[in-house]
Amino acid sequence: MKHFLIISGGSIEDEAVTEYLRRETGGRRENVGIADCLRAQGIKVIAADSGLEFCSRNHILPDIAAGDFDSVSGAVLSEFREKEGIVWYRLNPEKDDTDTEFAIRKALEAGAERITIVGGTGSRLDHVLGNIELLGIGMEAGVPIELVDAHNRIRMIKTGITLEKEKQFGKYVSLLPYTDCVEHLFLTGFKYPLADACLRGFCSLGVSNEIVESEAEIRFDGGILLVIESRD
DSSP: OOEEEEEOSSOOOHHHHHHHHHHHTTOOSTTSOHHHHHHHTTOEEEEETTHHHHHHHTTOOOSEEEEOOTTSOHHHHHHHHTSSSOEEEEOOSSOSSOHHHHHHHHHHHTTOSEEEEESOOSSOHHHHHHHHHHHHHHHHHTOOEEEEOSSEEEEEESSOEEEEGGGOSSSEEEEEESSSEEEEEEEESBSSOEEEEEEESSOOTTSSEEBOSSEEEEEOSSSOEEEEEEOO
């Protein structure tokens, strides 16, 4: 599977994010650097603007760097300008799309079959909500995108999925309707099951569920659902 990692310019807790990436790429040994894990799995890296700072701290050589680079330190920018093998896209700061959207579309153009975004959350709620909106680009293209930080993994789906308890991101699973109604929703393997429900907006019914069996299944017929796995 052709997997792309997009490193955006939001908040990143390095230890938690690198541990997640190490686990996802099979590099469980602490003495294996995250750059080696990514390289071993053939994961392509796109640094969106100040995502280059994370790359510098973790010795990751991105395949693509994109942005206007106004929020990257001169030292980090010089560090990567001197390296070979990076495709650069300098973007106009006055543009219709964000650096993260540009990165997603570049990944899809390159044949991505899975995309992970880190650095896509933080104190700017407009950016967080905008990046959640961008998950729909992958959903419509049939390419799963996950938005990951130290506390959450967020996905947008229009077909059902199965979650394995052993592999769950955190203790809680929240389901939020992205459309007016997510119809014929069935939840099995959860502490709070549902049978043929219609999950509507302006309601907190889907918040803070928990997986209680080895697998939990989410099935529905119609609508779009946000699946948010969270840790305290």
